[in-house]
Amino acid sequence: MRTFLRTADGVRIDSVYEPGTVPHGSPRASSHGPGGPGDPVFVIAHGFTGDADRPHVRRVARAFARYGAVVTFSFRGHGASGGRSTVGDREVLDLAAAVAWARELGHARVATVGFSMGGSVVLRHAALSRDAGAEAGADAGVDAVVSVSAPARWFYRGTAPMRRLHWLVTRPSGRLVGRYGLRTRIHHRQWDPVPLSPVEAVPRIAPTPLLIVHGDSDGYFPLDHPRTLARAAGEHGDLWVEPGMGHAENAAPEELLHRIGDWVVARAG
Template identity: 65%
Template structure:
């Protein structure tokens, strides 16, 4: 991979965007280097609209053990290129990003850096979409990076989609989650994760325990929120999305319980991704520069 220039996410400008996009190294607020990629909306380059302020950008956050170069994330991101410019990135400890994974805690800073980069490229409207661990991160990010006193911050989001996310921490009710906890909490599990899954995990426990997804959800409104979950999810059963939905503002939150859908980006079918893209476009249609 050609990593491209290192970028200050708060001030970056990319002088030349091609139809193949651009790679960059972003520096998070806590000093971690994050690999990121930008792809313009289909047709935007040839139409001379690259980086136009009225274009929508979608920042896509992968699940645990993923990265921006994993085929499942690339396929999911490609499904949105006709509706928006797309930013993908690798969370800390994943792919070619620096640092070590904190499994949803400090990853909020990674997402914030990617959102800032999207805005620095000229996009006034930025939506966030996350899968599994990324789904919990987009919820917490939206709660922690809220506009203050009616203003805007470079890291705020204008719409949130959380797919296959947990509602609460330390869940061990499925075999898949028991295996994941072994991988995260045991030295042998972290070794297997590093060597076999190319995921470097921080060895220390959370201190303090971060804001949980279900505690974050009530803080997101009035930003539009979509929760998507499958009835065949092997990690988190349906009480997780239902708990999140019950905690959210009913005026701004939609819940889709998808028959036959498994877990996260690996299981997301093209028709589901298309409907998600339509939901984002509908919520942002007519939002204009006043929302960003």
């Protein structure tokens, strides 16, 4: 099922729903049948310059489909979605629209799994949703959160890939490269105000189960980023440091994706 969702600020988001392929007889299969409402739905938040049709995003979706249904979508400014990328700020509204759609389709358990930029977005979304639920007297959040290869803080320029990314985002010539070379339309405005940072968001997520995953060969964000997030999470967060793994979806091996699927099924209630 493919549709365009409308965010709270009016952006059209290209989104895809796929029922799960949980094998019959598997201990993961629910009483509702494979991919039924009793199974969790995985809402996948891709990294910067990705989109719902990229091969690495489709590979992740296929892996998680063995554990439940899957929603993939393209962040604003990416793929067929409208708008322009704000590199992790307004993207929280895109994820909120995808999570709401998953609920509307009948899934009682929703897990968000984000990679790189998407990893920072799932952290902020979980924190802001829990804050909104507390104000409304109800739980408006998700049932489990997985953040892979995410930064702990904004404006990090300590590695060559991140210095290149800052050039891409902040310079007119860089945004042209993004648009025509990487199929990513980037907004020219700077953040105002600066959004809640990932490390500030993490303590607000509790008691929702949280998994932080990071490769020890990540060329974008060194290990102080996941360790900082894990310290902020305290006892309610799990940290997996993956030997030899690089950055985000492209670097995530099948075995890791299946371990994440098992973790979500065990933690999402």
